[in-house]
Amino acid sequence: MEKLGRGTIKFTNPPKIISHACIVGKKEGEGPMGELFDRIEPDEYFGQDNWEQAESQFQSAAIDLCLEKCGVKNSDLDAAVGGDLLNQCTATSFAVKQLDAPFLGVYGACSTIAESLISASLLVDGGYGDYVLASAGSHFCSAEKQFRTPLEYGSQRPPSAQWTVTGAGAVLLGGTGKVSITAATVGTIVDRGITDANHMGGAMAPAFAHTITAHLRNSGAKPSDYDAVFSGDLGVIGMDITRELLRQEGINLSDNYHDCGEMIFDREKQDVHAGGSGCGCAASVLCAYILPKLESGEWKRVLFTATGALLSPTTVLQGESIPCIAHAVELRSENK
Amino acid sequence: MEKLGRGTIKFTNPPKIISHACIVGKKEGEGPMGELFDRIEPDEYFGQDNWEQAESQFQSAAIDLCLEKCGVKNSDLDAAVGGDLLNQCTATSFAVKQLDAPFLGVYGACSTIAESLISASLLVDGGYGDYVLASAGSHFCSAEKQFRTPLEYGSQRPPSAQWTVTGAGAVLLGGTGKVSITAATVGTIVDRGITDANHMGGAMAPAFAHTITAHLRNSGAKPSDYDAVFSGDLGVIGMDITRELLRQEGINLSDNYHDCGEMIFDREKQDVHAGGSGCGCAASVLCAYILPKLESGEWKRVLFTATGALLSPTTVLQGESIPCIAHAVELRSENK
Numbered sequence: 001m002e003k004l005g006r007g008t009i010k011f012t013n014p015p016k017i018i019s020h021a022c023i024v025g026k027k028e029g030e031g032p033m034g035e036l037f038d039r040i041e042p043d044e045y046f047g048q049d050n051w052e053q054a055e056s057q058f059q060s061a062a063i064d065l066c067l068e069k070c071g072v073k074n075s076d077l078d079a080a081v082g083g084d085l086l087n088q089c090t091a092t093s094f095a096v097k098q099l100d101a102p103f104l105g106v107y108g109a110c111s112t113i114a115e116s117l118i119s120a121s122l123l124v125d126g127g128y129g130d131y132v133l134a135s136a137g138s139h140f141c142s143a144e145k146q147f148r149t150p151l152e153y154g155s156q157r158p159p160s161a162q163w164t165v166t167g168a169g170a171v172l173l174g175g176t177g178k179v180s181i182t183a184a185t186v187g188t189i190v191d192r193g194i195t196d197a198n199h200m201g202g203a204m205a206p207a208f209a210h211t212i213t214a215h216l217r218n219s220g221a222k223p224s225d226y227d228a229v230f231s232g233d234l235g236v237i238g239m240d241i242t243r244e245l246l247r248q249e250g251i252n253l254s255d256n257y258h259d260c261g262e263m264i265f266d267r268e269k270q271d272v273h274a275g276g277s278g279c280g281c282a283a284s285v286l287c288a289y290i291l292p293k294l295e296s297g298e299w300k301r302v303l304f305t306a307t308g309a310l311l312s313p314t315t316v317l318q319g320e321s322i323p324c325i326a327h328a329v330e331l332r333s334e335n336k
Numbered sequence: 337m338e339k340l341g342r343g344t345i346k347f348t349n350p351p352k353i354i355s356h357a358c359i360v361g362k363k364e365g366e367g368p369m370g371e372l373f374d375r376i377e378p379d380e381y382f383g384q385d386n387w388e389q390a391e392s393q394f395q396s397a398a399i400d401l402c403l404e405k406c407g408v409k410n411s412d413l414d415a416a417v418g419g420d421l422l423n424q425c426t427a428t429s430f431a432v433k434q435l436d437a438p439f440l441g442v443y444g445a446c447s448t449i450a451e452s453l454i455s456a457s458l459l460v461d462g463g464y465g466d467y468v469l470a471s472a473g474s475h476f477c478s479a480e481k482q483f484r485t486p487l488e489y490g491s492q493r494p495p496s497a498q499w500t501v502t503g504a505g506a507v508l509l510g511g512t513g514k515v516s517i518t519a520a521t522v523g524t525i526v527d528r529g530i531t532d533a534n535h536m537g538g539a540m541a542p543a544f545a546h547t548i549t550a551h552l553r554n555s556g557a558k559p560s561d562y563d564a565v566f567s568g569d570l571g572v573i574g575m576d577i578t579r580e581l582l583r584q585e586g587i588n589l590s591d592n593y594h595d596c597g598e599m600i601f602d603r604e605k606q607d608v609h610a611g612g613s614g615c616g617c618a619a620s621v622l623c624a625y626i627l628p629k630l631e632s633g634e635w636k637r638v639l640f641t642a643t644g645a646l647l648s649p650t651t652v653l654q655g656e657s658i659p660c661i662a663h664a665v666e667l668r669s670e671n672k
Binding site: 001007090101108122185310313314 | 338339343386423424433437442443454462523524649661
C-alpha cells in the first residue's frame, strides 16, 4: 500500500470482491430496493428469542449466504472483520463465533461496513489473507430500545429522525472478483457540537464532508470522475447540509451523489422521516445495489463513504455532543 | 507481511515502538508496580464531571504524554487506533477527537490494546504510516456501573471477580525504536458456555489457550523461546485454568508465564480478589513493565497476548454465554 495523503491509502494489490450478500427485514423489503436484496426475512425475531439475537442472526445469515454463494468454507477464512451498534458489539461477536475464524472487531457505528472493508483490505493487500470477510448489521427494534426509548412507549419521532435498518451485509475480499477496492480514506472524528440524538444527519454531515474533501484532495479526483458518490446514512437533511458544506470547499456534488439512507426507503409511503440509518443500511445498499452495478460494468468507479455517529445512550443523557466519523472506500469495476 | 498460518502474521517491515505512556489511578499506584507508571492520578474524576469523562481523560492524557515524550505532534499522526469497554467505545472517541487524526475504532474488550497494536502494525508494515498510535483504557467506576451494579449498592463481589483497572496506555508505532513488533496472531472467538460475568478468567482462559497454541504452532516457537509470555487479565483463577488447558495441548508454561491482571495489584493487601482486569490493565502493564525491559535489553523476546470477554450487560441479563477472544503480539528487543 501507499500513502496518498493523510488518511488516504492506495492499495498496491487491490483486494477484489469475491462474493457479497445481504438480508433485510420486512419494511426494507417493502421499500424501493425490495427486489434487489438477496433475502427478505419477514420475522423481526428471525426465529430467535429477542431482538438482540435476531440482529445477530441477520448478520450470521448474511455471512453464511456470502460464503455459500462462492463455495468458500468457514475453515477457508483467513480472518473476519465486523461490527454493529449494540453495546459491546455483541450482535457481531455472537454471529462470528460460529465461524471459528480469526476475528477483528471494529466500532465505527453506522460507518462500520466501510471500516470493516478497510481493515479487511489491509490484510488482503499486505498478503496475509486470501479470504477475508467484512460484515456489519443493525436492527430497528434493538437500536431504538438501546439508543432512544422502548418501542412500547410509542414515542413520537421528530422529522429529523431516521429509521434504523433491520438488515446486514457481508462482503468477502480476496484475489478474484469483478470489483476491486483500489483506495480508501480513514476518517477523522468531527464533532460540531450537535447534541440531539434524533438529528444524526446534521451531526454526521461535517464528518462526511471532511472525509470526501480529504479523499478528493489526496487522490487528485473530482466528483465527476465517479459514476456515483455515496454517503452512508445522512438522510435528506444531512444530504442538504453536506451539499452546502462541500460547496463552501469548492466541491460541487451533482446528480451522481446518493445516500444509502435516502434510497433504501420510500419516504413518502414508509413514514421513516429523514431516511434510513444503522450499520445495516450502508451494508445492505452496498451489496444489493452498488456492487451489482459495478459487477455488470454499468458503473466503473464509485466512492462509497459510510458515516457513523459515535454517541452512546450514556453520553446523550450526559448532554455530550455527538462525535462523528466517515470512512471512504473507492470501488472500481473490473468488468472492462 | 506474510501469513505464517491461520491467524498469524509475520511483519515484513516490523513496526518499531517509538514511544509509550501510561497513566493509572490511585489504587493502581498503590500496587506493586506503582513506581513504574508514568503518572498516577489520585482523582478518580480526573477533574471531569463524571466517570465516563474521567475514563476518556485517562486515555487522552496517556496519548498526549506518549506524543510529548517523543516530540511528535498530533498533526504528524498518520492514524490512531483504539478502543475501550464503554458502550459504543465513547471513552476513546472523545479522547481521540482532539487529535484531529484519521481514526479506526476497534472493539476487543480487554484485548483492545493488542488488537490496536495489530491494526496499527498493519498500517505501518504496509507502508501507509510513519506514526500510528495504538491506545486503550478503562475505569473501575464506569465499568462496574455499566457491567454489574451501581457502586452505591455496595454489592459483595465473589472470589472469582476481578477489579477493573483505572488507567490507560498509549503506544506510538513507526520506523524507529528499541522494540519491534515482529509477528502477531489475530484471535478466534472461543465460547465454552460460561455465563457468570464475575468469572471472566474462567471464560477467557480457553480463548487465550487457543491463541497461544495457534501462535506457537504457526511460528514454530516454544514457550521457552520467550523471556516472558503474558496474558492480559486472566487473574489467578484463569491462569490456573490456562496452565491446565495448555498442558492438555502438550504446552508447558513455566515460570516465564505472567498475567498483567495478576501482577498489577497486591492481592493480599488490595482486596481485588482474582486480580485486575479491563482494557487499561494490559495496556498499562505493557507500557510500565514489559516495554522498558525490552528497551533495556533485559528481555529479548516477549509474547504479549491480551484477553477479552465480549459480553454486554444485555447479553448477561439474557442468560447468554460469554464469547471471548485473545490477540497475541510478539515483541523483540532491538537492544542487541
